[in-house]
Amino acid sequence: xxxxxxxxxxxxxxxxxxxxxxxxxxxxxITRAALFLLSxxxxxxxxxxxxxxxxxxLPTLTTAxxxxxxxxxxxxxxxxxxxxxxxxxxxxxxxxxxxxxxxxGVYVETKNQILLTDAIHTGSMLEVEGVTGPGEFSPIxxxxxxRVLGExxxxxxxxxxxxxxxxxxxxxxxxxxxxxxxxxxxxxTMLTLVVASGQLEVAVMTPRYDEKQYPRLIDARVRVRxxxxxxxxxxxxxxxxxxxxxxxxxxxxxxxxxxxxxxLPARTVRSxxxxxxxxxxxxxxxxxxxxxxxxxxxxxxxxxxxxxASVLSAQTTPLEPGDVVDVIGFAVLGGYTPTLHxxxxxxLGSESPPAPRPVTAKEALSxxxxxxxxxxxxxxxxxxxxxxxxxxxxxxxxxxFSAILQADESxxxxxxxxxxxxxxxTGVCTVTETQASRxxxxxxxxxxxxxxxxxxxxxEASSWWTTKRILVLLGICLLMILGGTLWVVSLKKRVQExxxxxxxxxxxxxxxxxxxxxAGKIVAHNQKFDAMWAVQEPIGKLIxxxxxxxxxxxxxxxxxxxxxxxxxxxxxxxxxxxDLLEFKDGRVFERHSEPQTVKGRNVGRVWGFRxxxxxxxxxxxxxxxxxxxxxxxxRNRRSIFEFLSTEMARAQRGGDSxxxxxxxxxxxxxxxxxxxxxxGDAVLRETAQRLxxxxxxxxxxxxxxxxxxxxxxxxxxQDSARSRxxxxxxxxxxxxxxxxxxxxxxxxxxxxxxxxxxxxxxxQLLPDADAALYRAKQxxxxxxxxxxxxxxxxxxSDIQAQREFAGDFFVGGKSMFRI
Numbered sequence: 001x002x003x004x005x006x007x008x009x010x011x012x013x014x015x016x017x018x019x020x021x022x023x024x025x026x027x028x029x030i031t032r033a034a035l036f037l038l039s040x041x042x043x044x045x046x047x048x049x050x051x052x053x054x055x056x057x058l059p060t061l062t063t064a065x066x067x068x069x070x071x072x073x074x075x076x077x078x079x080x081x082x083x084x085x086x087x088x089x090x091x092x093x094x095x096x097x098x099x100x101x102x103x104x105g106v107y108v109e110t111k112n113q114i115l116l117t118d119a120i121h122t123g124s125m126l127e128v129e130g131v132t133g134p135g136e137f138s139p140i141x142x143x144x145x146x147r148v149l150g151e152x153x154x155x156x157x158x159x160x161x162x163x164x165x166x167x168x169x170x171x172x173x174x175x176x177x178x179x180x181x182x183x184x185x186x187x188x189t190m191l192t193l194v195v196a197s198g199q200l201e202v203a204v205m206t207p208r209y210d211e212k213q214y215p216r217l218i219d220a221r222v223r224v225r226x227x228x229x230x231x232x233x234x235x236x237x238x239x240x241x242x243x244x245x246x247x248x249x250x251x252x253x254x255x256x257x258x259x260x261x262x263x264l265p266a267r268t269v270r271s272x273x274x275x276x277x278x279x280x281x282x283x284x285x286x287x288x289x290x291x292x293x294x295x296x297x298x299x300x301x302x303x304x305x306x307x308x309a310s311v312l313s314a315q316t317t318p319l320e321p322g323d324v325v326d327v328i329g330f331a332v333l334g335g336y337t338p339t340l341h342x343x344x345x346x347x348l349g350s351e352s353p354p355a356p357r358p359v360t361a362k363e364a365l366s367x368x369x370x371x372x373x374x375x376x377x378x379x380x381x382x383x384x385x386x387x388x389x390x391x392x393x394x395x396x397x398x399x400x401f402s403a404i405l406q407a408d409e410s411x412x413x414x415x416x417x418x419x420x421x422x423x424x425x426t427g428v429c430t431v432t433e434t435q436a437s438r439x440x441x442x443x444x445x446x447x448x449x450x451x452x453x454x455x456x457x458x459x460e461a462s463s464w465w466t467t468k469r470i471l472v473l474l475g476i477c478l479l480m481i482l483g484g485t486l487w488v489v490s491l492k493k494r495v496q497e498x499x500x501x502x503x504x505x506x507x508x509x510x511x512x513x514x515x516x517x518x519a520g521k522i523v524a525h526n527q528k529f530d531a532m533w534a535v536q537e538p539i540g541k542l543i544x545x546x547x548x549x550x551x552x553x554x555x556x557x558x559x560x561x562x563x564x565x566x567x568x569x570x571x572x573x574x575x576x577x578x579d580l581l582e583f584k585d586g587r588v589f590e591r592h593s594e595p596q597t598v599k600g601r602n603v604g605r606v607w608g609f610r611x612x613x614x615x616x617x618x619x620x621x622x623x624x625x626x627x628x629x630x631x632x633x634x635r636n637r638r639s640i641f642e643f644l645s646t647e648m649a650r651a652q653r654g655g656d657s658x659x660x661x662x663x664x665x666x667x668x669x670x671x672x673x674x675x676x677x678x679x680g681d682a683v684l685r686e687t688a689q690r691l692x693x694x695x696x697x698x699x700x701x702x703x704x705x706x707x708x709x710x711x712x713x714x715x716x717x718q719d720s721a722r723s724r725x726x727x728x729x730x731x732x733x734x735x736x737x738x739x740x741x742x743x744x745x746x747x748x749x750x751x752x753x754x755x756x757x758x759x760x761x762x763x764q765l766l767p768d769a770d771a772a773l774y775r776a777k778q779x780x781x782x783x784x785x786x787x788x789x790x791x792x793x794x795x796x797s798d799i800q801a802q803r804e805f806a807g808d809f810f811v812g813g814k815s816m817f818r819i
Contacts, residue, residue: 107138222253224245288304640703694731749785753772
């Protein structure tokens, strides 16, 4: 009954979607929930729950829409996935790619995050098997194994606007958008082109190609196909959208950019930014003006003699006030200050720097002088200094505003300015805050950007003696008198308490403490010190620190190093020392010393001793355990990878050979299913010990994962490694594993790959060994396969034919189970 209700609701959702599509064919689509239901065989719905659900068996998802339609919680259940889809986006260096099966698109993550091969590219028809996962942003196909079926056709791209793209609902879809290219960034390994339409932008990422083509795309109106990829934060909140496209071939230029942007007609600042019905800010404009200020970073300001504007440009050509420039850029609307983004410019000459306009704060608040060079007289309220900036808080006629000056750490010209001083500041006026008023936005705050310390001129210094400061000084004097009186009364008591506290502290600490004066005579010590050093006679008899040192140095492994520390201390009384003392009886002490100073004068030294014998032993045991696999007792995955990386570097330096053998137990799943996982663990332990017994002291074996093992053979070429692998195969197969009065026959398949042609690359070596292992499995298992010179596994040993599971049979009179 529940299944019928569930099916009826799904069919109702499909019908509603189709009815909506009849009204608007462009918006025809089936909801994700319905697509998920369609991907499940109909028998599941009629039964009310998938077959095997009561036993924990999940249905296999066969469409990308079914995967993409899962909630993050559902995707964590790891539904099995089997798709046939075409690869739409696949970048070099990735271990995943986007596919589309006609229903929708979804991201596929390879098993064990193996890097993609050249066989998988845009347009490849693939068979994908894996499980669902939550992904970083939305559900994906995780732990996927991929088989290339051939070439396929890319799906038709659906045209969407940037406004719809920014909502994130096109995640993973193969779409096309239109807009104007505003910038090309090649600072990373990928090419990032910013495509804009109006005030909306999207970053389109593609592999870097011919960099000579990138400038030609700037200011061109294009249509680009690709896959949408939303950007999320750690709380899974949408903060932006990227597009990923296979290559520049997916860009179609609708309106080319001018061959020379400087042939555009020069416009005034007012006309470039003034709203004109029927026009938009998608294309670049050209403004000619005179530089008024250069702000640290990418910004500078210009004026055309009537109005000013700010310019943001990555161009590093030096500019000074008075330089006449031609500027080409995008007039970005939405802010108050007129600003050209992604600009390029050229210098035409130089003239006298523009004179600042004398204005009042109220005139600056009108907005008529925004981005202009102005001069204002004001009273300093407060001056704040950070490592790279001065911030002036100023008052002019009751209007409060700020002035900013970028300065480095060596610039201290303005540090002496006092509050209430009268200043004249010159700089670029910029509106910082506005308030809506019907159809307008009215400026409510502005700031002045100073070009140099010379732009802040002191007109009148304030008197240091103010009423506020006098009252503060009187208050401080009264507090000092009161505090001095109380201090004199309690001084004697505090000295006594302090002395007792110091003594109690010396005795309470877990370290042995010894205090000597500048002449080397013992001033104080605690009982812990006596116990640690086992001083037999009273410490008072060993008045001199040197005599005490002679008493204990005979117990140390390295008395010379012990004495050399004293030589260092006597040579430089201000030095701090730290070292380890190792005793002949196995104990280890940490020794630390610091000078005692009183008013800058050295009066002695404090020595501290801590017994770290047990700590060092525990650390050694923990380090050893961290490098071992808990089940098999051999190296774990991290440890064997560290060994492989070290040996690879050593082989590369010496030009030596290095070979790896990847081993995998044959039919291990059947052993677990038939005998149980406890027996499977015993098989893994026995296999690991047999492999370890056959390697050299210079070799290493580790658990690669599951029933896979990795053997590293330094100084061994592939031919020699082949013989070693054959020996390992025979050793593993040599005798069955005893388990509860039965014997389990085991075999392994081996893949061998080594360095060749002077190439030392882990990213190639491990996939070669894995490919050779895979082919050993294909050729019948229980054999050795050698990677050939092209990196493909070639069967190199036909020792035994494939042995299929045949039930129980008898070997030597005992029940024998063999896979």
